[in-house]
Amino acid sequence: MPLHPVLWLxxxxxxxxxxxxxxxxxxxxxxxxxxxxxxAAALNxxxxxxxxxxxxxxxxxxxxxxxxxxxAVVGLAIIISLxxxxxxxxxxxxxxxxx
Amino acid sequence: MLTLVxxxxxxxxxxxxxxxxTLRNLxxxxxxxxxxxxxxxxxxxxxxxxxxxxxxxxxxVGAILTLLVFAIMLTANLRTSPASxxxxxxxxxxxxxxxxxxxxxxxxxxxxxxxxxxxEPIALATxxxxxxxxxxxxxxxISLVFVAxxxxxxxxxxxxxxx
Numbered sequence: 001m002p003l004h005p006v007l008w009l010x011x012x013x014x015x016x017x018x019x020x021x022x023x024x025x026x027x028x029x030x031x032x033x034x035x036x037x038x039x040a041a042a043l044n045x046x047x048x049x050x051x052x053x054x055x056x057x058x059x060x061x062x063x064x065x066x067x068x069x070x071x072a073v074v075g076l077a078i079i080i081s082l083x084x085x086x087x088x089x090x091x092x093x094x095x096x097x098x099x
Numbered sequence: 100m101l102t103l104v105x106x107x108x109x110x111x112x113x114x115x116x117x118x119x120x121t122l123r124n125l126x127x128x129x130x131x132x133x134x135x136x137x138x139x140x141x142x143x144x145x146x147x148x149x150x151x152x153x154x155x156x157x158x159x160v161g162a163i164l165t166l167l168v169f170a171i172m173l174t175a176n177l178r179t180s181p182a183s184x185x186x187x188x189x190x191x192x193x194x195x196x197x198x199x200x201x202x203x204x205x206x207x208x209x210x211x212x213x214x215x216x217x218x219e220p221i222a223l224a225t226x227x228x229x230x231x232x233x234x235x236x237x238x239x240x241i242s243l244v245f246v247a248x249x250x251x252x253x254x255x256x257x258x259x260x261x262x
Binding site for chain 2: 002003004005006007008009011012013014015016017018019020022023024026028029031032033035036039042043046047049050051052053055056058059060061062063065066067068069070071072073074076077078079080081083084089
């Protein structure tokens, strides 16, 4: 099992996530891209846990999954509240705090 | 054999991750996110982290994706908002992402790996023991963060009482 291509794959996942955040206008689309980035980080943690035999990598990959759940829950609550009050789900139109 | 399986999984992850960030239909983008997450779970099995693969499928594909699809459907019929804005400049974003990819690859290509045969795969029992001994403080902090996130989400999304 070659380990270096896994690292390249996680780089590619991270960069696709960054591209998604930069180009998406829909707030939920941005959340999807953030999930990709978090998964790239978890893949890196698991890869290094396997390569160096350190259990901490797997533990922190578990924590990443838990934090991704928190992030999704709070993000979706904010988006639903935004849809109710501002009647939009596009991040560009949520500008009522702009000076 | 392992290399072939890895290549298939990597192709699956890359193609579905590309769909996640490019498909116009957000519902289809969410479904391809599920495909990408399943591919990453397969990679976890290849890296001999079976427990994490099942956690990934249960929590990510089972819970988070369901929540995302639920929210997409809840906000799908917002006809009062202005028309969907024109897409952002995707060419500079693609150039930036490619440059970032090149930077990351050049930063890690000289990495030296230890001999794979010398390293034992991590046993599930070790993971469980470490989780409640060495890593007990981060574990408790994550639990606290989780409770705070749930209460906060309910407080944000609840319809406020009038008067």
